[in-house]
Amino acid sequence: MVTVMARGEAARRRLLAAAIAELAEHGELEVASVARRAGASVGLPYRYFGSRxxxxxxxxxxxxxxxxxxxxxxxxxxxxxxxxxxxxxxxxxxxxxxxxxxxxxxxxxxxxxxxxxxxxxxxxxxxxxxxxxxxxxxxxxxxxxxxxxxxxxxxxxxxxxxxxxxxxxxxxxxxxxxxxxxxxxxxxxxxxxxxxxxxxxxx
Structure with a gap:
């Protein structure tokens, strides 16, 4: 359970870091671009954050x-x-x-x-x-x-x-x-x- 939770938190932090980088670089934020930057599926940001x-x-x-x-x-x-x-x-x-x-x-x-x-x-x-x-x-x-x-x-x-x-x-x-x-x-x-x-x- 601890390992699963740790992996989940690591994935969330990776997506958040990708979103910060995307917004800082482009001034805009698209979920698909964040997922690509994080090396994740397009659906993963929605799993952790619900929406754009x-x-x-x-x-x-x-x-x-x-x-x-x-x-x-x-x-x-x-x-x-x-x-x-x-x-x-x-x-x-x-x-x-x-x-x-x-x-x-x-x-x-x-x-x-x-x-x-x-x-x-x-x-x-x-x-x-x-x-x-x-x-x-x-x-x-x-x-x-x-x-x-x-x-x-x-x-x-x-x-x-x-x-x-x-x-x-x-x-x-x-x-x-x-x-x-x-x-x-x-x-x-x-x-x-x-x-x-x-x-x-x-x-």
Whole structure:
């Protein structure tokens, strides 16, 4: 039983990796192309994901799970909330710059209603997580208490994602250091500490 389950999970991961590669390369996802890339029968993706929308939703969920694991959930090193959030911003920009799915998942989308619903659920979860983080910064006295944590988290999330997607469409792309500096200026203003200089940051 364990061997069968392990084989099944390996097949699912192989199909998911093929779908990610297909979407990153072509900006579109066809089940037959994913199956060919994975060296599987055309019916196998349907067995594991149910439909094209299910496969797209799994790709999107994988992107957001990795973003959460590497960027949103960790407690980054730093002497205070602002220093930790500057470190988070650097990791955030690095993740989005390096992941080939960023333009699709955060930019032009897939045009699929089911997938859009999945994206919206992830968005609400990240905003809730960000609001808790903002509230912690307010309790510690590192950022002012006169801002709504949920609205502020939504503004920062939207600002960072939109700015990075915009940067990814430019030729040449802005240097990451430049992008982090511009975004850090925005984030500091959004949380009410525009003059703060984080350790390791220029301003």
């Amino acid at each position: 929308s299910g496969l797209l939703s799994a790709v999107l969920a994988d992107f957001h799970d990795r973003l959460d694991e590497q960027v949103m959930s960790p407690r980054f090193p730093g002497d205070n909330w602002l220093d930790r959030e500057h470190a988070r911003l650097v990791a955030w920009v690095n993740f989005l710059y390096e992941d080939p799915l960023t333009p699709v998942t955060l930019g032009r989308g897939t045009g699929d209603g089911e997938v859009a619903a999945v994206a919206l659920r992830h968005l609400h979860l990240v905003i809730e997580e960000g609001a808790r983080n903002m509230a912690a910064g307010q309790r510690s006295g590192d950022i002012p208490a006169d801002r709504d944590p949920g609205l502020c988290a939504a503004a920062v999330l939207g600002g960072v994602h939109t700015t990075v997607v915009s940067a990814l469409t430019r030729e040449p792309r802005p240097d990451r250091e430049v992008l982090v500096r511009e975004l850090w200026t925005f984030v500091k203003s959004a949380v009410g500490r525009p003059d703060y200089v984080a350790k390791g940051a220029e301003g």
